[in-house]
Amino acid sequence: MTRRSRLDRARSFVRNRSRVGLRRSQSSVLPAVQITVCAVGAYAFAEQVLGHEGPLFAATSSLIALGFSRDPRLRRVLEVGIGCTLGIAVGDVLLATLGTGLWQAAVVLFISVLLARFLDSGTIFTTQLALQSLLVVLLPAPEGGPFTRSVDAVIGGGFALLITVLAPRDPRxxxxxxxxxxxxxxxxxxxxxxxxxxxxxxxxxxxxxxxxxxxxxxxxxxxxxxxxxxxxxxxxxxxxxxxxxxxxxxxxxxxxxxxxxxxxxxxxxxxxxxxxxxxxxxxxxxxxxxxxxxxxxxxxxxxxxxxxxxxxxxxxxxxxxxxxxxxxxxxxxxxxxxxxxxxxxxxxxxxxxxxxxxxxxxxxxxxxxxxxxxx
Missing domain, CATH: 1.20.58 (Methane Monooxygenase Hydroxylase; Chain G, domain 1)
Structure with missing residues (x-):
């Protein structure tokens, strides 16, 4: 293959990818606006109204629950909220039993993943439960106690549901x-x-x-x-x-x-x-x-x-x-x-x-x- 033909193929590839990407971005403008409003709104509510310091889980849970996935959002909201709460509970129990450290974190993560898979097949549920358990062991609890993160997750999910209910996009x-x-x-x-x-x-x-x-x-x-x-x-x-x-x-x-x-x-x-x-x-x-x-x-x-x-x-x-x-x-x-x-x-x-x-x-x-x- 000559150098010229390789360049032609590369230009064709970039052109096609750009065309597809632009079309995908254009169709995602409204969902992007919804996600932005939802995440920032959940963060602001948790911080300004409830007084939580740095409520990142309010923003991240709303992003996960709203997202671009085709899965029903109510299920994702429940997976985020319940997974977050259970993860914190499991992490606290294991923290009191094993103490803190790297090997303790590994044990907590392993047990949390197996427990999540036993309770539910959802990937979001598994991720949330395991992540929260790990953060409880590795990070200090925020002001207001470890379950503040769980409240933030529920707030983010609630905002995602609110956007879903008020969304102007025709579901058909x-x-x-x-x-x-x-x-x-x-x-x-x-x-x-x-x-x-x-x-x-x-x-x-x-x-x-x-x-x-x-x-x-x-x-x-x-x-x-x-x-x-x-x-x-x-x-x-x-x-x-x-x-x-x-x-x-x-x-x-x-x-x-x-x-x-x-x-x-x-x-x-x-x-x-x-x-x-x-x-x-x-x-x-x-x-x-x-x-x-x-x-x-x-x-x-x-x-x-x-x-x-x-x-x-x-x-x-x-x-x-x-x-x-x-x-x-x-x-x-x-x-x-x-x-x-x-x-x-x-x-x-x-x-x-x-x-x-x-x-x-x-x-x-x-x-x-x-x-x-x-x-």
Whole structure:
């Protein structure tokens, strides 16, 4: 590789990283303002109102509880407050028993970590309990006693909850963006399968399988954003009216997850079908067209579930339901010109995927399955 090509690659890397970083910073302006107000406000309250000297734990606990994590904030607040209190209690008991010193600190930290893992699986809880136990052994107690830190931690958590309740950010925004991204990936998987059929390319079908498997991190992030959104809607009076919509979105996400899982099964089987040349030209054309129609319906479903208004959501859901129902009525081997056993198995595997997508539009399982022709 020449020096010039290395410089070009380096410039391209810096340019891309800068673009991504700038976009990430722009989307984080409001959360950064909230975190700043929360941390400084908690510190000022503990210092000016309660008279605590240097209440750093009020600021740090609010930072941890509010943060950029998608985990529900109420759980993080409880983990910070309870972990801090238990850590101080454990540290005091062990301090009275063992005394101070480096080896005592090591014993305290080891016992605290094991105790925290025994009580709860949360990483924040473990960190807080272990940290407080260690600080009790290594540092002198602040004025007002060691449990002043625990009070500061609760104050910081309380400020984080207050910001959450009063936050102007719509809790539906993040999960809707995530579900649109997930459905975009599912649509891409289906289109890759359609092209693999048309081109008789089993490698492309395998790539579609890999892409479907890579949807799992998106699904995990979506689950976290849904939990956080549901918590905000439950705590904030301004957003309680969105609880029903979030509940419906959660139901749709469950069936979308099943559809993504079924797309993996279908892609894996499609690889085998292509390798064995188990489909006639007419069957290939019919199946590829049907899969493309399904992908188009998935795109409409993505518009429905990410719509900002009720009217748009209902209109797009109706259209997606009709398009998917039209696909379901064709899911019979004879209607798709499929004659061989391996091809028939491929069609049978596709039926649950379409039923899952129909259920994600709000249909019951019985109504969704009712569109399928009897085998």
């Amino acid at each position: 925004r993040e999960p809707k963006g995530d579900v649109r991204k997930l459905l975009g990936e599912l649509s891409g998987v289906l289109r890759e399968n359609s092209r693999a059929l048309t081109d008789s390319d089993s490698t492309q079908a395998w790539h579609a399988l890999i892409r479907a498997r890579n949807c799992q991190p998106i699904m995990d992030g979506l689950s976290g954003s849904m939990r956080a959104a549901a918590e905000v809607a439950r705590l904030s009076p301004a957003y309680r009216r969105h609880r029903d919509e979030l509940g419906e979105l959660g139901g749709s996400i469950h069936f979308i997850d099943l559809a993504v899982r079924n797309s993996r099964v279908f892609s894996r089987r499609l690889t085998s079908v292509i390798n064995h040349a188990a489909l006639s030209d007419d069957a290939v054309h019919s199946l590829a067209e049907m899969i493309e129609d399904t992908a188009d319906a998935v795109d409409v479903l993505a518009l429905a579930l990410s719509s900002s208004t009720t009217t748009e959501r209902r209109e797009h859901l109706r259209r997606a339901r009709e398009d998917l129902a039209a696909v379901a009525t064709r899911l019979h081997p004879a209607r798709l010109n499929v004659t061989r056993l391996e091809g028939e198995g491929l069609v049978i595997l596709y039926r649950p995927l379409v039923v899952d997508l129909l259920e994600s539009t709000g249909l019951s399982h019985e109504d969704a399955a009712g569109y399928l022709p009897k085998l």
